[in-house]
Amino acid sequence: MATQQGCLGGRLHADLTEHVPSYRAVPRELLDQIWHRHFQRALAVVREGKVPAPEDFDEADVAWDRVARGVPLSDGLRAFRRALSAIRDLFLAEATGRGLDPGLIVDRTKRLWDLADVASLQIAAVHRQAEVASALLDARRRADFLRGLLYGTLSAAEIHSGAAIYGLDLTRPYRALRAVPNGDVGPDALERSLQSRGRGDGRVALFTVLDDVVVGVVEKKPETGGLEVTAGLGPPTDLAAAHRSFRAAGRLLEAARAYALRGVYDLSDLSWRVAVVAEPELAELLLDRYLRPLEAEGEFGALIEESVRGYLEKGRHVREVARAAHVHVNTVRYRLRRFEELTGTSLDAPDTAVELNWALAARELKAVSLRNRCTAAELG
Structure with missing residues (x-):
């Protein structure tokens, strides 16, 4: 079986790129490394008849790589099952061709399926951990970018880089928004709602939560419907001047809250009443x-x-x-x-x-x- 590892791995790679499209983003050399790991682990199970404990499976590096490349967990598990199936088929062919005891063949085949079950659960667990960690990392990066953008501490190069990452158009004006939830809605839930409502018709909206206040930039005034929110919306400006719009949004939010208003308010809504509060x-x-x-x-x-x-x-x-x-x-x-x-x-x-x-x-x-x-x- 060991002499056929390379040939079998080549066929598996062709099979994955054809039937699991997301794996086309994974370089061949990385797939070969993971294939070698799985193959050697399976050989050890065939030799010894023992399945490793879940904690002995170190798949964190694989999980992080797949998450970073956008490979969903379902595709990762499909790829692993195909690899184990190929190893099982190879074992059955070699074992029966060499006349191994049928009882031993059945036992080792069962052990290979046990290996598939244990490894699948562990792969799923670390993949989900990697997804959560990746989402938290992305949220922190988004928060850092928006904090710098809205407080005016980013350089022109940092603004250009962040705009490219988050899909902001440097040639279009944006309006800064500050919002606080009312009722039982929390800041995180409010952020998600505003994010979904602020997008559509090709528009871009980017939000994060800073000190329990939802902040961000939008292309137009978001529709809130029945959403329990009070928000101030600054005037439109280019991204380099978003901090000015953000300061105005803060004054408008303060005024809207002082008047116990609900909804999103800009200067045309509150006019001189902003100065009454200030x-x-x-x-x-x-x-x-x-x-x-x-x-x-x-x-x-x-x-x-x-x-x-x-x-x-x-x-x-x-x-x-x-x-x-x-x-x-x-x-x-x-x-x-x-x-x-x-x-x-x-x-x-x-x-x-x-x-x-x-x-x-x-x-x-x-x-x-x-x-x-x-x-x-x-x-x-």
């Missing part, structure tokens, strides 16, 4: 100027604020405000006039409209923050 001192100043003077009026002050808010929301149409509040037009006019008296401002002034909207948004932020604290206290 400038708490200015918000306090405008609250003092426009809304706190109403508090001395008690319940009537709350009605004044309601009418002023409606006045701004309805495009300064008093009749629409009155219709929505189910009150007379003159009632609304009186409330608006009283607001101007209490605050010393004019609702017709452009600055007043801007500053009053800012103050109302700041009041909304405080209400959201209070609700969140109450919810947290109840849960605690």
